Amino acid sequence: xxxxxxxxxxxxxxxxxxxxxxxxxxxxxxxxxxxxxxxxxxxxxxxxxxxxxxxxxxxxxxxxxxxxxxxxxxxxxxxxxxxxxxxxxxxxxxxxxxxxxxxxxxxxxxxxxxxxxxxxxxxxxxxxxxxxxxxxxxxxxxxxxxxxxxxxxxxxxxxxxxxxxxxxxxxxxxxxxxxxxxxxxxxxxxxxxxxxxxxxxxxxxxxxxxxxxxxxxxxxxxxxxxxxxxxxxxxxxxxxxxxxxxxxxxxxxxxxxxxxxxxxxxxxxxxxx
Amino acid sequence: xxxxxxxxxxxxxxxxxxxxxxxxxxxxxxxxxxxxxxxxxxxxxxxxxxxxxxxxxxxxxxxxxxxxxxxxxxxxxxxxxxxxxxxxxxxxxxxxxxxxxxxxxxxxxxxxxxxxxxxxxxxxxxxxxxxxxxxxxxxxxxxxxxxxxxxxxxxxxxxxxxxxxxxxxxxxxxxxxxxxxxxxxxxxxxxxxxxxxxxxxxxxxxxxxxxxxxxxxxxxxxxxxxxxxxxxxxxxxxxxxxxxxxxxxxxxxxxxxxxxxxxxxxxxxxxxx
Numbered sequence: 370x371x372x373x374x375x376x377x378x379x380x381x382x383x384x385x386x387x388x389x390x391x392x393x394x395x396x397x398x399x400x401x402x403x404x405x406x407x408x409x410x411x412x413x414x415x416x417x418x419x420x421x422x423x424x425x426x427x428x429x430x431x432x433x434x435x436x437x438x439x440x441x442x443x444x445x446x447x448x449x450x451x452x453x454x455x456x457x458x459x460x461x462x463x464x465x466x467x468x469x470x471x472x473x474x475x476x477x478x479x480x481x482x483x484x485x486x487x488x489x490x491x492x493x494x495x496x497x498x499x500x501x502x503x504x505x506x507x508x509x510x511x512x513x514x515x516x517x518x519x520x521x522x523x524x525x526x527x528x529x530x531x532x533x534x535x536x537x538x539x540x541x542x543x544x545x546x547x548x549x550x551x552x553x554x555x556x557x558x559x560x561x562x563x564x565x566x567x568x569x570x571x572x573x574x575x576x577x578x579x580x581x582x583x584x585x586x587x588x589x590x591x592x593x594x595x596x597x598x599x600x601x602x603x604x605x606x607x608x609x610x611x612x613x614x615x616x617x618x619x620x621x622x623x624x625x626x627x628x629x630x631x632x633x634x635x636x637x638x639x640x641x642x
Numbered sequence: 643x644x645x646x647x648x649x650x651x652x653x654x655x656x657x658x659x660x661x662x663x664x665x666x667x668x669x670x671x672x673x674x675x676x677x678x679x680x681x682x683x684x685x686x687x688x689x690x691x692x693x694x695x696x697x698x699x700x701x702x703x704x705x706x707x708x709x710x711x712x713x714x715x716x717x718x719x720x721x722x723x724x725x726x727x728x729x730x731x732x733x734x735x736x737x738x739x740x741x742x743x744x745x746x747x748x749x750x751x752x753x754x755x756x757x758x759x760x761x762x763x764x765x766x767x768x769x770x771x772x773x774x775x776x777x778x779x780x781x782x783x784x785x786x787x788x789x790x791x792x793x794x795x796x797x798x799x800x801x802x803x804x805x806x807x808x809x810x811x812x813x814x815x816x817x818x819x820x821x822x823x824x825x826x827x828x829x830x831x832x833x834x835x836x837x838x839x840x841x842x843x844x845x846x847x848x849x850x851x852x853x854x855x856x857x858x859x860x861x862x863x864x865x866x867x868x869x870x871x872x873x874x875x876x877x878x879x880x881x882x883x884x885x886x887x888x889x890x891x892x893x894x895x896x897x898x899x900x901x902x903x904x905x906x907x908x909x910x911x912x913x914x915x
Binding site: 392394430432433435436438439440441442443463464465466467468469470471473474476477481490491492493494495496497498512515516517518519520521522523524526527528529533536537540 | 665667703705706708709711712713714715716736737738739740741742743744746747749750754763764765766767768769770771785788789790791792793794795796797799800801802806809810813
């Protein structure tokens, strides 16, 4: 199945555009499960179990696993084993390197861990991206306009009357011969998101910045969705997974995820009927 | 000791600008040591042992260790333990992410593995770089102009009459309050290197692209060195570590490293006396 099919299917099946970000910080794991053998994995399993009918995707922030040491590799592997096949999985590593190195990352992310998709930094150009888009069942989400304050430093630089991130979006649409490139666009930039969607009407957009970073959900849905009211993945990490630090963390994560999913669907209905 | 001190010291002590890139591909390890318990580590140890008086730095390409599975973490750790304290160590991961994620990578690279320096992708801007330049004993080498064909896609885009990579170099010099930012500039672009050196006269430049990628060594030395004929790190990976696939791989790596070190010093003498 192609990536586009998979994301469309699960967005319909679970009626959800929500992607939960498993940025699982070992220091923030509730004390109630901290003594288990691999508390990071245990935490992920409980979050997934509590939310799997509410999401279209899970995104694993690789930094939080790699910084946990050698166990990190296995935690990623086993977390993915515990996610149903119909849900999209995204490796958030923002890698980008010359061809022979990018090949190594692609092998790790797609072949060993079996992610469906990954985030990629576009700065090094086409040959650094190619290993991630060889197969149409995999998707590379290129960083276009990120949600952080530093996005102002380079991404907005004016290149022939258009900001740099639009050049990234334009190149991405040109390279998208297998329909398996997506873009990362922060919810903290709603008008820019509108413009990017108009440039890439059929591309999946991965959207961080709602929640801790205070992006605007209504505008994100209105401007980010494709004509059918889909193909955006609204990522929330901390706002869901750390909803409570008590024993009730999984139940509270479910409540938060439900709330956001419902808000998203409220706006989808309003704008896309 | 600050990073600048450390790199200046070792460049004098070993009379070398050579950085050996340990892009150790498990599939390319000589059969003679392939049966050892951790052949990737064994290979690195033998290469380091054979070349440690010829280099100013070792650069580990993280992709090759991460893709080797959970053992990768330990291989990096133990490889670094086997490098003398006076030699500079660089984690080549080209990471770059929002603040709280970049913190995790910085912790892993500097605190756990104890690298001196790392490569960082600048696309996400200042807050994605800050965690890597908190301490003056650590250096972040920002990608400015890379050696691969894809460098043409974005890095050369014209921004107010200057290519994008010069804006990266200009911002880097402005952010360099602790004198611990460096730049990555591919040897495949000698004239651009000259211009970057003139913009950043005191910055260490990490230069890949000699060897497999066929950059020009003479021009790289002539244009890349600072006034004292130093502060560039000429990285060679495949050309040295895979000089032979036989039992003599370490001896042949030493021969290749000696040859390149001598070539570098020949041009240094010619241009800097």
